[in-house]
Amino acid sequence: MSAAYLSARGLGVRLGARDLIAGVSFDLPRGCLAAVIGPNGAGKTTLLRALAGLVPSRGEIRVGGGDAAALSIRERALRFAYLPQGHAVHWPLPVRDVVALGRYPHGATDPANLPRRDAEAVARAIAAADLGALADRPVTELSGGEKARVALARVLAVEAPVVLADEPIASLDPRYQLDVMALLRETALGGALVLVVTHDLGLAARFADRVLVLKDGRLIEAGAPAAALSPEVLAHAFHIGAFRAEHDGAPVLVPWVAP
Amino acid sequence: MRVVRSQFRGCPRNCKRRADIEATERERSGRRWRPRPASQETGRRFNVTCGGGSAEDVILQVPHTDSAVTVAEHAPRRRWPVATLALFSLAALLAVLSLGAGPVALAPDTVTAALFGAGTEPHRIIVQEIRLPRAVLALAIGAILGLSGAALQGLLRNPLASPALFGAPQAAAFGAVVVIATGLADALSFALPVAAIAAAFVSVFVLLAVAGRNANLLILILAGLALSALAGAGTSLAVNLAPNPYAALEITFWLLGSLEDRSFQHVALALPFILAGAAILFANRNALRTLSLGEEAAQSLGVDVGRLRLAVIAGVALGVGGAVAVSGTIGFIGLVAPHLARPLLGYDPARLLLPSAAIGAALLLAADIAVRLIPATTDIKVGVLTAIIGVPFFLYLIVRDRRSLTGGLS
Secondary structure, eight states: OOOEEEEEEEEEEEETTEEEEEEEEEEEESSEEEEEEOSTTSSHHHHHHHHHTSSOOEEEEEETTEEGGGSOHHHHHHHEEEEOTTOOOSSOOBHHHHHHGGGGGGTOOOGGGOOHHHHHHHHHHHHHTTOGGGTTSBGGGSOHHHHHHHHHHHHHHTOOSEEEEESTTTTOOHHHHHHHHHHHHHHHHTTOEEEEEOSOHHHHHHHOSEEEEEETTEEEEEEOHHHHTOHHHHHHHHSOEEEEEEETTEEEEEEEOOO | OEEEEEOOOSOHHHHHHHHHHHHHHHHHHTSOOOOOOHHHHTTOEEEEEETTEEEEEEEOOOSOTTOSSOOOOOHHHHHHHHHHHHHHHHHHHHHHHHHHOSSSOOOHHHHHHHHTTOSOHHHHIIIIIIIHHHHHHHHHHHHHHHHHHHHHHHHHTOTTOOGGGGTHHHHHHHHHHHHHHTTHHHHOTTHHHHHHHHHHHHHHHHHHHHHOTTOOHHHHHHHHHHHHHHHHHHHHHHHHTOSSHHHHHHHHHHHHOOOTTOOHHHHHHHHHHHHHHHHHHHHTHHHHHHGGGOHHHHHHTTOOHHHHHHHHHHHHHHHHHHHHHHHOOOOSHHHHHHHHHHHHHOSOHHHHHHHHHHHHHHHHHHHHHHHHHSOOSSOOOHHHHHHHHHHHHHHHHHHHTHHHHTTOOO
């Protein structure tokens, strides 16, 4: 793996007297799909929000060789594209206008008057998420899977070096889950660092280059899927075992508790 | 087989037809649809199954040949400049009509002559000194109410939001009522508007202090609700304690909201605040659009959501405080104007601001003309009329949009 693009050192987020996450340190390169896994309440969402600069955090975050804390809101938005959980859009805007909002940090604040460079980025994102046929439909009329792809296209349109996706495949049917993970994989191959929070250990095992395992706000394991999803780690983090196999050269992992 | 020759120009219906074709083709081929260069699409034929049977569509033209993915203009967006201009023209027309309406009805040519200093002395006085300030105020106040309503609905991502939600008009009315009740208004005519604007400011500052800088919308709404109730109670107390029945009557009538007997002094006092408020709201229009994705996503796109919220509330307080100061409380224009704009221009919060202002101005001007034309022994106050027409209309909107309204607030 190449040099680290995103590094955290002793990253912590405190809410009142409680540490949501504490002492989280990792290094991740570009071109990498990293899955963030852990039990409910382990601090996965908090970690992404801290990286995106949406909650005040302690410790150090370095991105592209610079201190993230020194970035303005807009500079940070150019480096971190954040996909929140739930991906709601509150007005029935046409799909292409929603995707065009991803160009806001680049200064293209009006979807109706996009500079050529931004219009092309929007077109690329729409094509990548396979939304060409839906581009003029109001986003509120779409199915859940289509809405998820719109939300993803909006994040891809930022064309940021780091993509933070919080449970992008929750509540999607299996086909869309695979499509979305494949799309995130492609994004990573294109040179971005993609962090995906997911509860699907099978998809993490199959698609991720790195796996970060959080438990009670601590990073208990970070590494290649084979090591980070080992029986010991799963037993410690989730109190579960797993069925393991290989199919078409890819690892298969199914969470399993002995009956 | 019926031959349909569809020309794709980017209107929603044709876009949808095209979307249908692409979806059908994708299903048939069983793989991911990939956009093709326009040159390969032109002239292609598709069999499309629709409603009654199958049809053959021929693509005659594909917009924007340089891009594989169509960048067709969305119809409401293309319509926007024309529609906005038309709405402002309507408001201007109503303003001219309002100069001719009243106990002395004047023809448009008489109005124009009097406006530019010609015509008889009484006509000049009626048009320039009595009706012109009233028309200017109706235009400005209606516009700022419409603009504030659209901005707040965008900020809260809730089509039921209105300036009244944050308690600003109620507080402004309370400030004015205190001045009337204590008799200061007679001694010092400027005390009334100044007190109203100050009270609007105080209410907003208290709102922010109670809710905290990074409070969520639910807390803001609850705090706004409590402040409106408090301002309402204060107003009732002022009426209750009024030194004599005449003062109570004056307060009650003032609260109804009216544009009668306003002079250019009133215009000079309200207009700077209204313009400042409108400028702040309009300057934040693009940030409001990103809020369509929710606060977290907007913040992650580089919008300082805390600052945006502060700016919108300050803009609303300035504009609405200035408006309430000279007109009393005129309700439902801020609530209804954006709803009238949406069917014409779509839901984009940024693109609704100016059309909502134009519709608000047109609504208030029309209402102010109507109260002069309705035959009644006592003058009907314009605030009463806007409420009587506005509330049933709004209830109708709620019933119509009931399904989509649920879950509008995060």
